[in-house]
Amino acid sequence: MKTLISLVIGLITSLTVSGQSVTASGPDGNLKVNVSVKQGIPVYSVTYKNKTILEDSPLGFVANVGDFSRDMTFTGQKENKIDKTYTQDRIKQSQIHYRANELTCTLANKEKKNIHVVFRISNNDIAFRYEMPKYGDTGSIVIEKETTGFDFPSFTTTFLCPQSDAMIGWKRTKPSYEEEYKADAPMNVRSAYGHGYTFPCLFHVGENGWALISETGVDSKYCASHLSDATAEGLYTIAFPMPEENNGNGTTTPGLALPGSTPWRTITVGENLKPIVETTIPWDVVEPLYPTEHTYKMGRGTWSWILWQDGSINFEDQKKYVDLAAAMGYEYVLIDNWWDTNIGRARMKDFIDYANSKNVDVFLWYSSSGYWNDIVQGPTNYMDNPIVRKKEMKWLHSLGVKGIKVDFFGGDKQETMRLYEAILSDADDNGLMVIFHGCTIPRGWERMYPNYVGSEAVLASENLIFQQHFCDEEAFNACLHPFIRNTIGCMEFGGTFLNKRLNRNNDGGSIRKTTDVFELATAVLFQNPIQNFALAPNNLTDAPQVCLDFMKQVPTTWDETKFIDGYPGKYVILARRHADKWYITGINAQKEPLKLKLNLPMCGIGDQVMLYQDDKKRNPHAEEITLKKEGEVTLTIQPEGGVILVK
Template sequence: MKKIGLFLCVLFSLPVIGQKVTSPDGLLQVELNLSNNGTLNYGVHYKNQEVIQNSPLGLNSSIGDFHQNLVFISSKINKIDDHYTLPHAKVSRVHYQANELISTFLNSEKDTLHVVFRVANNDISQTYRINSSDKSRITVYEESTGFKFHPSTVTFITPQIQGEEGWMKTKPSYEEEYTYEEPVGTPSKYGLGFTFPALFKLENDFWVLLSETGVTSQYVGTRLGEPNAEGLYTIAFPDKSENAGIGSTYATTSLPFQSSWKTITVGDNLAPIVETTSAYDVVKPQYSPSQNYVSGRTTWSWILWQDGSCNYEDQQKFIDLAAELDFEYILIDALWDKQIGYEHMPSLIKYAQNKGVDVILWYNSNGAWNDAPQGPKNRMNTSPARQKEMEWMKSLGVKGIKVDFFGGDKQETMRLYEDILTDANRYGIFVNFHGTTLPRGWERM
């Protein structure tokens, strides 16, 4: 009986071994494998050359392990053909075509894992979906998703820094220096891995860009963890020090669940890296724009004269400059609440509007996660305060906000980004995030 059981198990895993999905042009290929102990791995080839070596997949959660002891159930391949527009991005019209592999597995608790790969010309997107017949929620503790490169590969990447570091404990702010052409597997400066996007150059002059998209309030923002000596980089969740230690490093949500998308862009030159639309291709809008938001150019006194320039007279000078240059906006930066005052803002905004210039106002995101003194503070971090402030801005015709000093990528912070964007859209205000994570697909979402 033991021999029969083992024989049946091997037969059962055979359909997924060597399962492949290729791009529409046939040049980019992902191969998915299930090992005898039920662990998943994948590899990537481009133009018949290896790009990413055998690398792990899966995740660990409160409802069970989705990394090992998996049993193959089924798979299917779909064709994706999508047209969409991007009014404020690198291209205005996108025709996205890809082949999608969805492979389904059961873990030891009999819950279902769907591993999804979408392969377009030069772009791969990967996500996990989990559902259960008897459970209603899940906490994801970690991902096993990895990217293993040949030892000859070199990197162009920037390190992740701990929370509560830097000026007024405002980091991480995604402002650390990039390293150039370091050997793959080199430890990061701060021991916390590297932020997205991350660029790699292979010995054969192929280029690979790794990033993440599709992050909502239901997940965390991830990064690349510390590599091992063999050149394997695995996904890491936020560090506990982020946001002054406030909030969990895990992601908790209801079932069914979908993770963020990890993206891999591959090319034999840098054009596919620069031109990729992978951040937008696999996401969908979460709500409709309340109006047509108009992008434009802005004058900004802070870049020349810093905090001291945020006074009534200097802002008038930069309003006049915007009008003279035929710029659409002025950005009135930090400390306007104290150095100009709420009581004087209506007349300053009206002065700008009479010159044909619209106004963008700066805000501190902070509630309690940094020591930055600049205000306005405590206006964006809670829904009642935020909506009251946005109602005031709308009444004066303010067109946009710049929100600064975000302190990490925990789920709580992803929720704050989402809430600010949603409320701002309700009041017809566009948003510029600063001192912040990467957009993670939000331009389309």
């Protein structure tokens, strides 16, 4: 990694200062932030190509050491330019060049205590945070409330996931970022539970453009946040966790040592959706927290639980899924809950030896453990206690286990963030990768933690099994995730079903409404470096061979991602590159066939391309075609269907 941060002498051309106001812009001058103090209230506003994205929005916080939200004075500013390149193997792009202008505004409260508000502004992204010095002998601070806000114009519509009540749902495990979105909703509608909305949050600011709000860089030093409901004027503010989360354990207000800083809040802006889908801001402003001596191998896996459920967690059924992984050329098998009881700890070495004999490695499931929910699925009470956890992870390492899936967290408090970090750190000491389930979204974690490989934090594949309603809505939801949840971090969805009926025997349960090509397309659309697909042993004989052939060669890591076309909840066309091969995929959630003329810059005249699409009977069909025009392709995507071009 090469990092260059150069100090600019004097005022940079993108900065203007007037009294209690300063304006800075990104390198190309289109994205601008104005920071000012009005009647003692610090505020900022955002424009893109001179069109309003955010009106005056409050800055600041109230802490146990003072109020930094009012009676403030603008006391100074300084500027940096940031030019940074880095490599990342587990996100949407492998080689990243981040250029931004940095503006630091110093504000003082009436007790003359300072805070610094640091803005980093690139061509389409803003990241900002608060930095606090040490105040005399005071060595720590508790942030009691943030007044940080996002004030959108009244005509803005929203694509938001509500924050649920705490301690509801399966065994009182919520919130877990699994509620249903509403598309193009007005801002003045109260959220489903009255607690606001989980990050990330997508806003359509009419003809002015689009904005995605989220946060990154959250570790053990802060809580995770979300957005409040909007006021009548369209103002959303940062909201801390609810007291009831995690069964009331832990504080809702973060505490940190001084000097210290808050996480980065991020705003991605564009006149269209391309910057939203392609942003790398969650990783641009964070750094690795610890080195690793291990080399972690990304890849694909099978898991029995998604279709065969709890009854499949036994030695013989798991061997069938190892055999499936071997037949598909997959690297992993994931054994879900109850393995400690139904297979037994004493037999795990025999099972892992069997898997390894087939060139398959093993992930094992754990509960995050126990005093904040009612979970009985084992193993429980191993991950929350550092003494027990370290002993368990040492045992897993001795067996050759490659990773763990840890489930049922149910909260965003700082105490819970400490648990995520502790699990990751201890796991890396033992060469274990970590997937989180029933959890919060990642916040820059792919870059911060070398062994982090995915989080659920979405209405994922298990819901398709539980209720027909979610199968009916599968295409709609899948057309949201590339624009919202998956654009800010790994999404461990666990999908790509080839069963027509979602049960063990492919003859009952929920009815899948999507086509096979739709399901293949989501293997590319949904980005996660470890993909546990919802294939089943019966698919080796009852699924179309064209589908099996595609799923045998689809990668899980990407060197480049390009947005081609789409609208959240309706359709999406996305291109991802692995090495020198492009996968251009599309899905359609609408009730009518979708005809599109696409401009594909990665394609040229005479290119040979493999085309996967649905025929008139909605069956998968593949053929090699030759492109006749420079970068131009005309396609039809069936309702709840898909299309894939491989070049």
